[in-house]
Structure formats: C-alpha cells, structure tokens
Amino acid sequence: MLETRLDLNRIRAARRVIDPIFLNTPMYRCDALGRRLGCSASIKLETANPVRSFKARGTELVSSLLTEQKRTAVVCASAGNLGQALAWSGRRRGLRVTVVASRRAPAAKLDRIRALGAELMVVDGDFEMAREQAVGIARSRGVRLVEDSLDLETCEGAATIGLELADAEDAFDAVLVALGGGAMATGIGYVLKSLTPGVEVICVQPAGAPAMTRSWHARRVITTESYDTIADGVAGRFPIQAVLDDLLTVADDAVLVQESSIIAGVRMLWEHTGLVVEPAAALGVAAVLEDPGRFAGRHVVTVICGGNVDLDAYRGWISA
Secondary structure, X not given: OOOOOOOHHHHHHHOOOOOHHHOOXXXXXXXXXXXXXXXXXXXXXXXOXXXXXXXXXXXXXXXXXXXXXXXXXXXXXXXXXXXXXXXXXXXXXXXXXEEEEEOOOOHHHHHHHHHOOOEEEEEOOOHHHHHHHHHHHHHHHOOEEEOOOOOHHHHHHHHHHHHHHHOOOOOOXXXXXXXXXXXXXXXXXXXXXXXXXXXXXXEEEEOOOOHHHHHHHHOOOOOOOOOOOOOHHHOOOOOOHHHHHHHHHHOOEEEEEOHHHHHHHHHHHHHHHOOOOOHHHHHHHHHHHHOHHHHOOOEEEEEEOEOOOOHHHHHHHHHO
C-alpha cells in the first residue's frame, strides 16, 4: 500500500464527477515521432477539450465540492491553465471565480481566462507573487482558495489520467510526465504504481525551473530565487512539502532538460503529430532527445498536458 495523501477509491469516484468531455482522452502510437526518437512513442492527448489542458479534471472536483457546500466564490493563482479550467468549471456551476496571474503569463492564456468570465487580477512579478495575492484575497473575502498540487482535488483529478493509462490495451514501459507543482506527476504516478508497478514513472522539468526536481533528488524542499524557462506552465520556485512527499513515493526519477531540447520537442510534435503544444507539453519529448539510449527499444508514453500558446512565440519555436 502506497503511503501518500491520495486514495484510489476517491480517484475512481472522481470519474463520476468530472464532465465526460475531459475524460477518456486519446492515446495512440505515433510511428513518425517514434522513428525520430528511436523508440516506440505514444501520446496521451490532454489538449482536445474546452480549456486545452488537463487542469479541468481537478477543477471539476473542486467546483463540484463547492456547489455541494453551497459556496458561491473561489480564487486561485495561476500560470494560465488552472485559471482557465477553474473559470470553465466555475461558470458551469454558477461560481464567481477570481484568478490572480503574473503579468509574465502568456497573453493568450490571460485572454482566455477573461473570455471564460472570471475576474482576472494581474500582478507584477512571478507566479509566487500571484500566489501570495490569491491567499490574501481568499482571507479578505472569506472564499475558497484553490492551491494547485496542494489541494487533493487537483492531484486526484489529474490521477484519473493514470486510470486511463492503466486501462490501455497497448502496454508500455515508461510514462514521461511534465513536472511543475506536482499535481499531475503525483496523481499519475500514484495510480500507475498502485495498478501497474512495472511502469517507470519519469518526471521532467526545465533546467531553468528546477526546484521540484532538485528537491526530489535531495529528498527535502529546495527553493530557488528565480526561474527562467519558456515552459511557463511548470515554472515555480517553492515546492510544497506534502506534494514532494507524495512524489518521492510514486516517481522513479526526475530529470531536467534544456530549453533547446524543449523547443526541439515543440517543433517535433508539430512536424510529426500535427499538434500545437505549449512548451510544458513537450518536456517528455525533450527528455528522450537528451537521453535516447535510456529509451531505445522501449515503448514510452508522453502526456501532452497543454496546448495554450502565444502564437508569435510559437511561430518562433517551430521555425528555429
């Protein structure tokens, strides 16, 4: 029995709460991508939904619980994708949603949050400063604060991806999961280690935002003074102890990849799968590019976790 905050029965029950539009996402082998990477490569596509990321699996659980509790408002800090997901789930259930984001977040993500009806507050500084302001808003207004990765709903919502991976007919050897705050990595890792323990769970993070990976290897929280990466969706400086504890239990490895590899991964996913992905979604491909011998001859699944991109930046990446 894995000692984590997560629970397999709750995760299974979550599938009855989450809007089906976010469930049973496609998973398929990409032969062209695999030939380029030197392994058998499959993708788990989490972008073909109204918010273009996996985050709504968690916000569906949060908003459903708030509705049951007769609560009417919620606030979160977001690099962009969580805010969109919470706005979508909250609007569906009549909740007033406030999202605090950094001015550094891609404009496309901020525009989508506004379009989904949320109150958007933009702060100077990074995501951690946005988090601090969200905490203050929750206290002053007396509303629920959603903290990605710390709140179990965000982890167990993401863990439903793991259930779908475990049920896949096409067996695989390893799964590559983008690592930021840790909700998706701990959720998927927990389910796979519970149901298919032979599958290697590898977390991938940008070298320019290494806090959680460094913490995993040191087995203690290590913070960084700053971050510098195009993968804004996984950029943070302060790992959460409880999430790290879970990650230490369910992950087999955590690796860092360079910006050049991330850009190459974005471009390869466009060239060989036709997918427009944000940099965080290309981290798995980047990991194979940097260590091809580790994955040669294996069947690897990479989770395509988000597709919200700034078009001008994206054009630069795919033409580099």
